[in-house]
Amino acid sequence: xxxxxxxxxxxxxxxxxxxxxxxxxxxxxRSVSWYQQTPGQGLQFxxxxxxxxxxxxxxxxxxxxxxxFSNSRSEMNVSTLELGDSALYLCASGTGGxxxxxxxxxxxxxxxx
Amino acid sequence: QKEVEQDPGPLSVPExxxxxxxxxxxxxxxxxxxxxxxxxxxxxxxxxxxxSSGNKEDGRFTAQVDKSSKYISxxxxxxxxxxxxxxxxxxxxxxxxxxxxxxxxxxxxxP
Numbered sequence: 001x002x003x004x005x006x007x008x009x010x011x012x013x014x015x016x017x018x019x020x021x022x023x024x025x026x027x028x029x030r031s032v033s034w035y036q037q038t039p040g041q042g043l044q045f046x047x048x049x050x051x052x053x054x055x056x057x058x059x060x061x062x063x064x065x066x067x068x069f070s071n072s073r074s075e076m077n078v079s080t081l082e083l084g085d086s087a088l089y090l091c092a093s094g095t096g097g098x099x100x101x102x103x104x105x106x107x108x109x110x111x112x113x
Numbered sequence: 114q115k116e117v118e119q120d121p122g123p124l125s126v127p128e129x130x131x132x133x134x135x136x137x138x139x140x141x142x143x144x145x146x147x148x149x150x151x152x153x154x155x156x157x158x159x160x161x162x163x164x165s166s167g168n169k170e171d172g173r174f175t176a177q178v179d180k181s182s183k184y185i186s187x188x189x190x191x192x193x194x195x196x197x198x199x200x201x202x203x204x205x206x207x208x209x210x211x212x213x214x215x216x217x218x219x220x221x222x223x224p
Contacts, residue, residue: 042215043214043217090157092156101147101159101162102159103159104149104156104158107156
């Protein structure tokens with residue numbers, strides 16, 4: 001079974017631009033969660049989508065948004081990029097059940113110049 | 114206070130040593146406990162998953178949970194250079210998939 005895939009793997013943007021990241025979960029998984037990982041803050045939860053609906057949301061500004069499609073693929077969008085948005089963005093997929101465990105993709109490394 | 118506290122290390126041990134990694138958490142609403150291993154430039158991979166207090170073994174790895182103290186540990190026996198990675202503890206609440214991660218401990222096992 002194929003794992004979680006994320007595209008692109010690396011991205012360089014400038015301040016003020018916007019970016020869209022994509023995540024394809026493991027086949028059969030309906031939950032996709034997004035995380036931001038930085039050396040200073042560690043792994044921080046952004047949001048979780050389940051069956052095309054945002055089910056949980058972390059403490060990030062509205063510039064960070066996401067969506068999920070009917071095939072469970074998910075996209076994350078960051079508008080008006082700031083230097084501090086430079087990070088590894090990870091998505092994780094799961095079945096979405098109450099005792100679900102999550103499987104991470106390799107991440108998208110975003111650098112904002 | 115962070116919900117999950119984990120010493121970031123770095124931790125360096127000789128091959129064959131027993132490694133002890135620890136986390137504490139503050140909110141008893143979190144009832145599921147995980148350990149992830151993350152190699153450089155890779156996403157985290159799930160190592161251990163446990164719910165109850167006590168020990169859970171998987172090969173050279175043992176996860177230990179003490180809910181009364183809100184303390185979780187991961188022990189690695191006979192450590193190998195291939196165990197060199199960052200280890201992240203994580204906690205998850207019962208009712209949803211909201212997870213909180215520790216800062217991660219960077220481990221190096223020297224041959």
